[in-house]
Amino acid sequence: xxxKAPLGLRVxxxxxxxxxxxxxxxxxxxxxxxxxxxxxxxxxxSASGFYLLDDLSGCREMIVVDVLETGKxxxxxxxxxxxxxxxxxxxxxxxxxxxxxxxxxxxxxGMPVPSEVTFLTVEPFDCLTVGGTMNEAVAQAVEQVVxxxxxxxxxxxxx
Amino acid sequence: xxxxxxxxxxxxxxPITRLExxxxxxxxxxxxxxxxxxxxxxxxxxxxxxxxxxxxxxxMPQITSRICGVCPSAHHMAATKALxxxxxxxxxxxxxxxxxxxxxxxxTEDHALHFYFLxxxxxxxxxxxxxxxxxxxxxxxxxxxxxxxxxxxMRRRLRELMTLxxxxxxxxxxxxxxxxxxxxxxxxxxxxxQVAGEAVDFARFTLDLFAQVVLKNSDYxxxxxxxTYTHRTNYMGMVDDQNRLNFYDxxxxxxxxxxxxxxxxxxxxxxxxxxxxxxxxxxxxFTYLKSIGWKxxxxxxxxxxxxxxxxxxxxxxxxxxxxxxxEAAKQYFSTLGGKPVHHTLALHWARLIxxxxxxxxxxxxxxxxxxxxxxIRTVPTATPxxxxxxxxxxxxxxxxxxxxxxxxxIRKANLIVATQHNAARxxxxxxxxxxxxxxxxxxxxxxxxxxxxxxxxYDPCLGCATHSLPGSMPLFVRVCDSQGQTQTTLxxxxxxxxxxx
Numbered sequence: 001x002x003x004k005a006p007l008g009l010r011v012x013x014x015x016x017x018x019x020x021x022x023x024x025x026x027x028x029x030x031x032x033x034x035x036x037x038x039x040x041x042x043x044x045x046s047a048s049g050f051y052l053l054d055d056l057s058g059c060r061e062m063i064v065v066d067v068l069e070t071g072k073x074x075x076x077x078x079x080x081x082x083x084x085x086x087x088x089x090x091x092x093x094x095x096x097x098x099x100x101x102x103x104x105x106x107x108x109x110g111m112p113v114p115s116e117v118t119f120l121t122v123e124p125f126d127c128l129t130v131g132g133t134m135n136e137a138v139a140q141a142v143e144q145v146v147x148x149x150x151x152x153x154x155x156x157x158x159x
Numbered sequence: 160x161x162x163x164x165x166x167x168x169x170x171x172x173x174p175i176t177r178l179e180x181x182x183x184x185x186x187x188x189x190x191x192x193x194x195x196x197x198x199x200x201x202x203x204x205x206x207x208x209x210x211x212x213x214x215x216x217x218x219m220p221q222i223t224s225r226i227c228g229v230c231p232s233a234h235h236m237a238a239t240k241a242l243x244x245x246x247x248x249x250x251x252x253x254x255x256x257x258x259x260x261x262x263x264x265x266x267t268e269d270h271a272l273h274f275y276f277l278x279x280x281x282x283x284x285x286x287x288x289x290x291x292x293x294x295x296x297x298x299x300x301x302x303x304x305x306x307x308x309x310x311x312x313m314r315r316r317l318r319e320l321m322t323l324x325x326x327x328x329x330x331x332x333x334x335x336x337x338x339x340x341x342x343x344x345x346x347x348x349x350x351x352x353q354v355a356g357e358a359v360d361f362a363r364f365t366l367d368l369f370a371q372v373v374l375k376n377s378d379y380x381x382x383x384x385x386x387t388y389t390h391r392t393n394y395m396g397m398v399d400d401q402n403r404l405n406f407y408d409x410x411x412x413x414x415x416x417x418x419x420x421x422x423x424x425x426x427x428x429x430x431x432x433x434x435x436x437x438x439x440x441x442x443x444x445f446t447y448l449k450s451i452g453w454k455x456x457x458x459x460x461x462x463x464x465x466x467x468x469x470x471x472x473x474x475x476x477x478x479x480x481x482x483x484x485x486e487a488a489k490q491y492f493s494t495l496g497g498k499p500v501h502h503t504l505a506l507h508w509a510r511l512i513x514x515x516x517x518x519x520x521x522x523x524x525x526x527x528x529x530x531x532x533x534x535i536r537t538v539p540t541a542t543p544x545x546x547x548x549x550x551x552x553x554x555x556x557x558x559x560x561x562x563x564x565x566x567x568x569i570r571k572a573n574l575i576v577a578t579q580h581n582a583a584r585x586x587x588x589x590x591x592x593x594x595x596x597x598x599x600x601x602x603x604x605x606x607x608x609x610x611x612x613x614x615x616x617y618d619p620c621l622g623c624a625t626h627s628l629p630g631s632m633p634l635f636v637r638v639c640d641s642q643g644q645t646q647t648t649l650x651x652x653x654x655x656x657x658x659x660x
Contacts (some may be wrong), residue, residue: 018210018225046330048229050276050295053311054318105276105295109307130226131210 008060008112010041010114011149014052014099015066020132021075021124025065027134031146040153053102053111054098061156063149064099067138068121075125076137078144083117118152120145129141171657185440186593186610197590198440199614203433211572216245216543216563223559223574231330232265232321233552234559234574236407239334241559244427245546246336246539250598254338259407260351260524261324261333262550263517266406267358268317270469270514270554272367275302275310278507282373282614286382293608305355308641313361316354323347338536339495350405351525357519358648359483366487366511373508383504384495387595388613391458391501392584393448393465395550396475398423404476406517406551412475413448415460418499422450426549429558433575436583445583446575456587464587467510467555468578474499481523484516503588506616510553543567554581556617578619588613590612 011032013025029044045055056062068079083100106113122145125135189195207226214222220238224231238257243250250258275283276295284297299307323340325331333339343351373379382388393416394411411429413422424432435444436453447463452463465471473492479485491512492498495505517523524530531654543566548559555577562571578585592613 016225018222046225050272051229101295105299105307108296108299109304109311111311129205130207132206 009061009062009153010043011063011065011153012052012055013042013044013065014046015044016046016127018130020126020129021067021122021135021138022127023134024067024122024124024138027139027142028065028145028149031142033148034119038147049099050102050105052099054107056099056102056113058112059114061116062118064117064119065145065149066119066121067124067127068119069124069127073123074137075123075135076141077123078141078148079119079121079123080148081119083119109135120148183539184227189338194590194594197586197593198612199589205633207574208572211561211569215243216546216561216567216569217336219559219561219569219572221330221332224330228235230269230552230554232262232269232325233550233557235331235334236262237550237557237559239336239548239550240408240550241546241548241561242334242489243546244545244560245402245470245561245563248337248537248539251337251532251534251537253342253529254535255408256524256527256530257339257341257343257535258387260343260521260530261321262407263332263521263524264320264351266517266553267362267514267521268314268321270510271310271317271361271365273553274369274507274511274514275307277618278616281615282379282504282507285379286608287378288613301372306368309361309364313358317358320347320354334418335536336539340445340536342533342535343530345531348525351521351530355518355522355525359515359522362511362515362518363483366515369508370512372434383502383508387592387609388401388503388588389501390466390503390584390587390591392462393421393451393460393469393589394471394474394499395465395556395580396472397549397556398476399480402477403476403480403553404472404513405480406513406520408550410557411549413465413500414475414644416458416499416501418474422448426558427547429547429549429560429575435579441582443582444579445586446580447583456583456590458587463521465580466584467551467577468506468514470500470506471505471555472551473512473573479512479516481516481519483519484512486542487512489516503584503613503616504533543648554578561584578617582620585614586615587615587618604614 011029012030013029015025016022017026029042032040032042041059043055047055060077065112070079073079083103103113103117122138122141124138128134185198187195187197211219219241220235223234223238227234239258242624249255275298279298280293280295280300283301284293288297319570321331322644324339324343325333326340333341355517393413395411397405398412399405402412410425411421411432413432415421422432425457432449432450433446434453435446437444445453446465449463451461451463454464456464458464458538473479473488479488491505491508492500495502500509543563545562546560550557556575557577558573558575558576560573561569563569589610592610596609
C-alpha cells in the first residue's frame with residue numbers, strides 16, 4: 001500500500017517482474033530509486049484494476065509508468081498522455097476494469113485520488129512469458145522514461 | 160455491415176485489452192447470415208513450467224502469488240497446501256485455522272468487490288443500460304454514494320486484517336509447509352471478531368440489495384432464467400466430510416446435471432479424473448471428466464464437460480456449512496427451480512451467498528479459542544517428492560501440482576486455474592448466446608453486450624492478468640470472409656456509440 005506522497009507527487013510503476021517486458025516499469029522504478037530526483041515517491045505494483053485502489057489513494061498528482069500494447073507501434077515506442085486525453089471506457093471484462101474507472105470511482109466516493117495523472121507507456125513485445133527476458137528495444141526505453149519522469153517531477157517541484 | 164455474399168463470414172469481437180491478452184470471440188456466419196459456430200479464445204501465460212523448474216518448492220507460494228494480479232491469495236494458499244502434501248506434513252489445528260481464517264477473509268473481500276464493481280455493471284446497472292452507464296460509476300449512481308463508501312470501507316477493513324496475519328495483503332507471506340509463519344494474538348483476534356461481525360451484516364445487506372434491485376425486476380429474473388444463458392453440465396466443487404461446501408479444504412465432488420454425485424475424490428487423485436482436450440482454434444486446454452470422456456461441446460450427463468465457481472460449488476455441495484448462508488441458499492434454489500441451478504447468470508447471486516458463507520465462517524474461526532494457540536507449525540522432516548494443493552478460489556477450483564527432487568527443487572509444476580475448468584462451458588455459453596442473438600442483420604451494440612455477458616459472469620482469467628492500463632478498451636468487431644479478408648469493421652466507443660467502418 002502506498003504511503004503519503006511527500007510533495008503530493010507519486011510515480012506508480014505498474015508491471016510484473018516475471019513477465020518479460022512487463023518488468024519495464026519495475027526497471028524504471030529501480031533507476032528512480034537509485035538516484036532520487038528530489039522527493040519523488042516511487043511505488044511499484046503488480047495488482048490489477050480495482051486492486052490498485054490503495055496505490056492510487058493519498059496523492060495530488062501521479063505519473064503512471066506501464067507497458068501499453070496497442071499493436072500499432074514498434075516495441076520500445078514511448079507514449080505520453082494525460083488522463084483527460086483518454087475517455088473513460090466501460091469495462092469489457094470484469095477482470096479488466098481499468099485504472100481510469102478506479103480513479104473515477106475514487107472521485108465519486110470522495111477518496112483522495114490524484115486530480116492530475118500523466119501516463120508514460122512503452123509498447124511491449126511479449127508480456128505473457130513467465131520468466132521471459134525483456135525485449136532489447138523495450139529495455140532501451142527505460143532510461144528515456146526515467147529522464148522524462150525526472151523532468152516532470154522537477155516541474156512539479158518548482159510549480 | 161457488408162452485404163457482399165461469402166460462403167462463411169467471421170465476426171470478431173475483440174476487446175483490445177493490453178497485456179492481459181485478447182479475450183476474443185470469433186463468430187462464423189453461414190450462407191443465410193446465421194451463426195454457424197462461435198469461439199471464445201483466451202490467451203494464457205507461457206513458460207511457467209520452465210520458469211519453475213529448478214527453483215525451491217518453498218518459493219512457490221511467493222512466486223505463484225506474484226503471477227496473478229487478481230487473486231494472489233488463492234495461489235498462495237494452493238501452493239502452501241501443495242507444500243504440505245509434498246512434505247507429507249499436517250499443520251497443527253491452530254495453523255490450519257489461521258490459514259482458513261485468512262482465506263475466508265480473502266473470499267469475503269473478493270466476492271464483495273466482484274459483485275459491486277466488476278459484475279455490478281451487468282446486473283445492478285442493468286444489461287440493457289447504455290454502455291456509457293454500465294461501469295462502476297453507474298453502479299455507484301444506482302446503489303448510492305453511501306453504499307459505495309460502505310463497500311470501500313468494508314474492503315479496507317478486510318484488507319487490514321489480511322495484512323495483519325498475512326504480512327502483506329497483496330503478496331502474503333503467511334503460508335509455510337506444515338503451518339503458518341505467524342500466530343494470531345489476542346488483540347488480532349479481537350479485531351477479527353469485530354470485523355467478521357460487520358462482514359456478516361454487510362453480506363446480508365448486499366443480499367437484500369440484490370433482492371431489491373435484481374429479484375424484484377422481472378426482466379432481470381427472466382434473463383437469468385432464459386434458455387440463452389442456461390447449460391446443463393456437470394458441476395465440481397470442494398466439500399467437507401458431510402458434503403458441505405468448503406473453500407479451503409476437503410475432497411473434490413462432481414455432480415451430474417441431474418444433481419447426482421458422479422465423483423468424489425481426494426485432491427491428489429485429480430489426474431485420475433480430469434483430462435485436458437485441445438482444439439486447433441484455441442491455446443486453451445479444455446478440461447473434462449475422464450470417466451465420461453470428451454464428447455465435444457455438448458451438454459448433459461453424457462458429456463464430460465463440467466464447470467466450477469460459485470454456481471457450480473452450490474450445486475456440487477449438499478449444503479452450506481453456515482446457518483445464514485444455508486438459509487440464503489434454500490431461497491436461491493427454490494426461486495430458481497430447484498437444485499442444480501443451470502443458469503449461468505445466477506452465478507452473481509451464488510457469489511453473494513458464498514460471501515455470506517465466508518463471512519460467517521470467518522466469524523466462527525475468529526471466535527474459536529484455539530485460533531490464538533501458539534502451536535502453529537509442524538516442521539516437515541520427510542523427503543519431498545510430489546505434492547498437490549487445491550483450494551476453491553473465488554472464480555473456481557485452483558489446483559497446484561509440484562514434483563521435486565529429494566532436495567525439494569521443482570522438477571515439474573502444473574497449475575490448473577478456474578478458467579480452464581470453465582473453458583468448455585464458457586465456449587458453449589458464447590455460442591448459444593451468439594446463436595440466439597446475432598445474425599447478419601443484427602450485430603448491434605446491445606447484442607454484442609448480451610454475448611459478452613455470456614462469459615463475463617465467469618470472470619475468466621485472461622493470461623492471469625497483472626493489471627490493466629487502460630484496462631478496458633472499446634470493442635472492435637471485424638467481419639471477415641472465409642479468406643480472412645476484412646469486409647467491414649464495427650467499433651463501440653466509450654460513450655456507447657457504435658461506428659461502422
